[in-house]
Amino acid sequence: MAVTRRPTRRDVVRGAAAAAAAALACPSFAQGAPRVAVVGGGFGGAACARALRRLDAQIQVTLIEPNRTFTACPLSNEVIVGLRELPLQQFTYDKIAAEGIAVAPQAATKIDAQARSIGLADGTSLSYDRLVLAPGIDMRFDALPGYDEAASAKMPHAWKAGEQTLLLRRQLEAMDDGGLVVIAVPAAPLRCPPAPYERASLIAHYLKARKPRAKILVLDAKDNYSQQKLFESAWKTLYPDMIERISLSQGGRVTSVNPATNEIVTDFGNYTAAVANVIPPQRAGRIAAIAGTADRTGWCPIDPVTFASKLVPNIHVIGDACIAGAIPKSASAAAAQGKACAAAIVNAFAGGPVETPRLDGACYNIVAPGYGFSLKGIYQPKDDQYAETDVTTSPLDAPPDVRQREAEQAADWFKTLTGDTFG
Numbered sequence: 228m229a230v231t232r233r234p235t236r237r238d239v240v241r242g243a244a245a246a247a248a249a250a251l252a253c254p255s256f257a258q259g260a261p262r263v264a265v266v267g268g269g270f271g272g273a274a275c276a277r278a279l280r281r282l283d284a285q286i287q288v289t290l291i292e293p294n295r296t297f298t299a300c301p302l303s304n305e306v307i308v309g310l311r312e313l314p315l316q317q318f319t320y321d322k323i324a325a326e327g328i329a330v331a332p333q334a335a336t337k338i339d340a341q342a343r344s345i346g347l348a349d350g351t352s353l354s355y356d357r358l359v360l361a362p363g364i365d366m367r368f369d370a371l372p373g374y375d376e377a378a379s380a381k382m383p384h385a386w387k388a389g390e391q392t393l394l395l396r397r398q399l400e401a402m403d404d405g406g407l408v409v410i411a412v413p414a415a416p417l418r419c420p421p422a423p424y425e426r427a428s429l430i431a432h433y434l435k436a437r438k439p440r441a442k443i444l445v446l447d448a449k450d451n452y453s454q455q456k457l458f459e460s461a462w463k464t465l466y467p468d469m470i471e472r473i474s475l476s477q478g479g480r481v482t483s484v485n486p487a488t489n490e491i492v493t494d495f496g497n498y499t500a501a502v503a504n505v506i507p508p509q510r511a512g513r514i515a516a517i518a519g520t521a522d523r524t525g526w527c528p529i530d531p532v533t534f535a536s537k538l539v540p541n542i543h544v545i546g547d548a549c550i551a552g553a554i555p556k557s558a559s560a561a562a563a564q565g566k567a568c569a570a571a572i573v574n575a576f577a578g579g580p581v582e583t584p585r586l587d588g589a590c591y592n593i594v595a596p597g598y599g600f601s602l603k604g605i606y607q608p609k610d611d612q613y614a615e616t617d618v619t620t621s622p623l624d625a626p627p628d629v630r631q632r633e634a635e636q637a638a639d640w641f642k643t644l645t646g647d648t649f650g
C-alpha cells in the first residue's frame with residue numbers, strides 16, 4: 228500500500244519566520260525553540276520526525292523508539308515462505324540521527340498531557356510542546372478466548388515483523404506434506420487489510436512446490452475484503468483446490484483457540500491445524516490509551532486535517548493507531564500521514580492556516596513471484612473523516628506481463644518508501 232502526500236506551498240516554512248511566529252503564537256516557546264516529541268519510530272513516526280526537521284530546522288525533534296533496528300512488515304509475507312530474508316526488512320535510525328533528530332532508545336511508558344511530559348522506561352522524562360504518537364498496533368490478547376501472548380508462541384500471528392515472522396516460517400518448513408495450514412483473520416479494522424490473503428497466496432506458492440498435498444484454510448470474520456475478485460481469480464489460476472476460505476456468513480469467525488492442541492473453533496465447526504496462523508483483533512499501540520487518546524474502540528479519533536487528537540490537546544496521532552476513515556492501515560499511509568502531520572505542526576507554530584491534505588495511495592499485492600496487482604486511490608478529508616475520492620484497480624483479465632510489471636513496481640515501491648523514511 229503506497230500513499231504519498233502531495234507537497235503544498237505551505238510545506239516550505241522558513242525556519243526563522245517559523246520560530247519568530249511560534250514565539251508570538253505560543254508563549255511557552257519564548258525561551259527557546261519549539262520541542263516536538265515523536266513516540267514510535269516506524270513508518271509514521273520516522274517519516275514525521277524527518278519531515279519536521281526538514282521543514283523547520285529550528286524545531287527540536289526527539290524520536291522515542293525502544294528498538295535500535297526497525298523491522299518492516301511490507302514484503303514480510305515473502306520472508307515467511309523463504310522468498311526473502313529478514314535482514315532486508317531491517318533499518319537503523321543512524322541516518323535519521325545524522326539529520327539532527329535526537330533518537331531516544333527507550334519506550335515511552337507515561338504521558339502527562341497537562342504537564343506536557345513523557346515518562347520513559349529508564350525512569351527519565353522529557354518535556355514537549357507538541358507530541359506525535361505513532362505507536363502502530365498492539366494485539367488485543369483479551370479479545371479471543373485462548374489467545375494470549377503465550378499462545379502466540381505456539382500459534383504465531385506474525386502481524387508484527389521479526390521473531391514472529393521467523394517462527395511461522397519455521398513451522399511451515401517443519402510441517403509434514405498433507406498438513407492443514409489455518410489462517411484466522413479478524414474483523415476490520417486491522418493492519419493492512421489485504422495482507423492475510425497475500426499471505427495465503429504466498430503460502431500456497433510455497434506448499435505447491437514443497438508439500439503439494441497440504442491445504443490452506445482461511446477462517447474469516449469478514450464477508451468481503453479488499454481486491455477480493457483479483458485474489459480469487461489468481462487462486463483459481465495458480466492454486467486450484469489449495470485454498471479454501473470460509474467467510475463470516477458461512478461460519479468463518481473464530482470464537483476460541485486452544486494452543487495446546489492447535490484447535491481453532493468457529494461458529495460452525497472445529498479445525499485442528501498443523502500450522503495455525505492466528506491474527507487476533509487489534510488496537511492502537513498501548514501508549515495511545517495511556518495518553519488518553521484512544522476511545523472505546525481502542526483506536527484514536529483525530530482531526531483529519533491536522534491529525535490532532537480529538538481527546539487530548541497538543542497530541543497528534545498518526546499511522547495505524549489513528550482512525551483515518553477510508554485510508555487502509557498501511558505503511559505508506561502512515562508515512563504520508565506523518566508528513567502531513569509535520570506540515571500541520573510547523574504551520575501551527577508559524578501561526579499560519581493548514582492546507583487540507585490530499586493523500587495518493589497505491590496498494591500492491593504479490594500472490595506469486597512475478598505476479599502482482601494493485602489498487603490506487605486518492606484520499607481527502609470529507610465530513611470530518613478521510614474519504615476515497617478516486618480509485619483504480621488492476622484489471623481482472625490483465626495479461627502476465629502486466630502482473631509481472633506490477634510485481635516489479637511493488638519491489639520498487641518498498642525501496643523508495645524505506646529509503647525515504649530511514650535511508
Ligand code: FAD
Binds near residue numbers: 228269294303386
Ligand atoms: P509501525 O510501523 O508498527 O511503527 C510503530 C513503532 O512504534 C514501532 O517501531 C514500535 O516499536 C514503536 N512503539 C510502540 N509503542 C511504543 C512506545 N510506548 N514507545 C516508543 N515506541 C513505541 N503496508 C503497506 O503499505 N504495504 C504492504 O505491502 C504492507 N504489507 C504488510 C504485510 C503484513 C504481513 C503486515 C502485518 C503489514 C503490512 N503493511 C503493509 C502494513 C504496515 O506494516 C503498517 O501499516 C505500518 O507499519 C504502520 O506504520 P506505523 O508507523 O503506524 O506503525
